Amino acid sequence: MMSLRISNLTVDHGAIRALDDVSFEIARGQLCAVIGANGAGKTTLLRTLSGLKSATSGSAHWNETNLLHGKAEQLVRHGVSHVSEGKSVIAELSVKENLDLGALWRRNKKESAETKTFIIETFPRLGERLEQRADTLSGGERQMLAIGRALMSKPELLLLDEPSLGLAPLVVAQIFQAIRDLTTSMGLTVLLVEQNAMGALKIADTGVVFNLGKVVANDFAPALIADPAVRAAYLGY
Amino acid sequence: MYELINTTLIGITSGSIYALMAIAIVLVWRSTRIVNFAQAGMALLSTYLGYEFIRIFHSFWIALPLAMVAGALVAALIDLVFMRLLVKHASQGPIAAVAPIIATLGLLGVIRAFISFFWGNQDLAIDSPISNVGYTVGTHTLAISPLKLAILIASLALMGVLTLLFQRTNLGLALRASAFAPEISRLAGVRVDGVRTLGWALAGAAGAAAGMLQTPNGTGTLSPDSIEFSLLLVFGFIAAVIGGLESLLGAVLGGLILGLVLAFVLTYISGSLVFITGFVLLIVVLIALPRGIIGAKGARRA
Numbered sequence: 001m002m003s004l005r006i007s008n009l010t011v012d013h014g015a016i017r018a019l020d021d022v023s024f025e026i027a028r029g030q031l032c033a034v035i036g037a038n039g040a041g042k043t044t045l046l047r048t049l050s051g052l053k054s055a056t057s058g059s060a061h062w063n064e065t066n067l068l069h070g071k072a073e074q075l076v077r078h079g080v081s082h083v084s085e086g087k088s089v090i091a092e093l094s095v096k097e098n099l100d101l102g103a104l105w106r107r108n109k110k111e112s113a114e115t116k117t118f119i120i121e122t123f124p125r126l127g128e129r130l131e132q133r134a135d136t137l138s139g140g141e142r143q144m145l146a147i148g149r150a151l152m153s154k155p156e157l158l159l160l161d162e163p164s165l166g167l168a169p170l171v172v173a174q175i176f177q178a179i180r181d182l183t184t185s186m187g188l189t190v191l192l193v194e195q196n197a198m199g200a201l202k203i204a205d206t207g208v209v210f211n212l213g214k215v216v217a218n219d220f221a222p223a224l225i226a227d228p229a230v231r232a233a234y235l236g237y
Numbered sequence: 238m239y240e241l242i243n244t245t246l247i248g249i250t251s252g253s254i255y256a257l258m259a260i261a262i263v264l265v266w267r268s269t270r271i272v273n274f275a276q277a278g279m280a281l282l283s284t285y286l287g288y289e290f291i292r293i294f295h296s297f298w299i300a301l302p303l304a305m306v307a308g309a310l311v312a313a314l315i316d317l318v319f320m321r322l323l324v325k326h327a328s329q330g331p332i333a334a335v336a337p338i339i340a341t342l343g344l345l346g347v348i349r350a351f352i353s354f355f356w357g358n359q360d361l362a363i364d365s366p367i368s369n370v371g372y373t374v375g376t377h378t379l380a381i382s383p384l385k386l387a388i389l390i391a392s393l394a395l396m397g398v399l400t401l402l403f404q405r406t407n408l409g410l411a412l413r414a415s416a417f418a419p420e421i422s423r424l425a426g427v428r429v430d431g432v433r434t435l436g437w438a439l440a441g442a443a444g445a446a447a448g449m450l451q452t453p454n455g456t457g458t459l460s461p462d463s464i465e466f467s468l469l470l471v472f473g474f475i476a477a478v479i480g481g482l483e484s485l486l487g488a489v490l491g492g493l494i495l496g497l498v499l500a501f502v503l504t505y506i507s508g509s510l511v512f513i514t515g516f517v518l519l520i521v522v523l524i525a526l527p528r529g530i531i532g533a534k535g536a537r538r539a
Contacts, residue, residue, distance in 0.1 A: 052423070071423070072424050073423045073424075073426050073429065077426060088418075090417050090422075092417045093413065093417070100410060104407050105427070152425075
């Protein structure tokens with residue numbers, strides 16, 4: 001079965017245990033929200049799955065690909081794309097160059113051109129600004145560009161780290177809607193790390209709640225929204 | 238009048254060689270954030286190899302591209318077996334910023350020792366492949382000779398090729414992206430380590446070209462502790478910093494400005510002030526335009 005399977009994953013930052021015996025699964029095509037307070041290990045989880053950080057023990061597989069045995073630049077060739085925290089675009093490059101960067105490794109240039117056309121149709125604002133430097137974009141446009149760059153790598157598994165960070169509420173709603181639509185239309189499997197727990201759970205199929213490096217809840221998103229303990233701790237009411 | 242023209246011509250020719258050296262320094266800086274003091278040694282070694290190629294093929298113009306290839310290979314090898322290991326193991330703590338720079342200084346000594354071991358300490362001559370006697374206009378001799386013209390054309394052609402490579406090709410996009418944001422580049426699938434080695438290789442080739450062109454233009458001789466190559470490093474470095482250390486165009490402009498200023502000081506003031514002038518110019522630029530003449534928006538801080 002196509003899925004993301006994480007079992008007993010433990011990751012250390014020097015003497016600090018960032019992830020402690022984490023296990024959960026996501027079926028293909030599902031959007032999973034990862035929520036929890038600052039320092040709960042959410043970002044570490046994504047950095048480990050994309051090959052930026054090495055694990056201490058445990059396992060993580062995307063289908064047949066062992067995510068703990070590859071470097072980031074190799075895993076992206078196996079369908080794993082990571083949009084790291086804080087609008088991961090390259091400020092000095094143009095919008096077009098940022099997009100092209102994601103597809104440099106792809107051999108089939110006709111296919112990558114089609115992907116680019118699709119991304120520009122999805123985010124028309126990027127199409128209007130192709131020749132502009134990325135640092136002239138607004139926060140929301142930069143986030144669109146970061147997601148667009150990740151999509152250029154033809155991902156199956158998309159790892160998103162706080163796409164709502166620093167954005168106005170209206171823009172956050174747009175970005176979340178785009179993530180939901182892309183998940184469905186492209187058949188992506190998405191791991192969405194968010195501080196904005198309510199916004200993320202509303203568009204998600206499932207959710208995983210982290211606290212101090214451990215999974216404390218893992219359920220369908222509506223069930224988590226209804227859970228009194230989760231509401232009190234993470235949804236603020 | 239002729240003195241003015243000649244001074245300008247001398248400045249442009251020597252400036253274009255400084256520019257090549259500056260390009261080499263900028264290439265390594267941009268792709269690895271290392272100020273490569275070994276660049277002079279690498280250029281010297283490539284020129285010694287070029288000297289051997291001249292003996293084999295009896296042609297400077299065949300030896301020049303071969304020396305550039307050899308320079309590229311030497312530089313790539315240095316990155317693969319030495320710098321990568323060093324950066325990996327000394328990437329933590331206060332030493333991380335200086336360790337690679339100090340290491341390149343050490344490397345400079347190692348390369349010079351290596352050269353004197355293999356070629357000995359005597360001067361080797363590289364003859365000018367074409368006349369270095371200036372063209373004449375009427376009774377005046379201009380400071381531009383067929384050799385100097387060839388140097389100028391070769392330098393400009395190299396700069397043109399490198400600029401096209403960086404701005405118009407996928408490889409150039411990977412090189413620029415890796416320099417600005419290695420982590421994002423890796424996430425986008427760029428093999429950043431390989432791209433960095435390529436940055437070193439390009440720098441090695443540019444340095445080799447600078448060494449090969451400067452030698453017949455200058456004293457015509459090579460020695461392991463050549464003052465000429467030390468000056469090439471110092472002036473190349475000054476040119477790179479004047480240009481903001483980030484941009485190829487800046488390196489070229491920095492080289493030409495430095496070449497012209499030094500030529501005018503040499504002709505109109507005194508030869509003994511040339512060395513000092515380079516540093517004064519560096520300090521003035523650093524104070525007035527701390528991010529170089531091309532700095533500001535195009536570049537970004539280290």
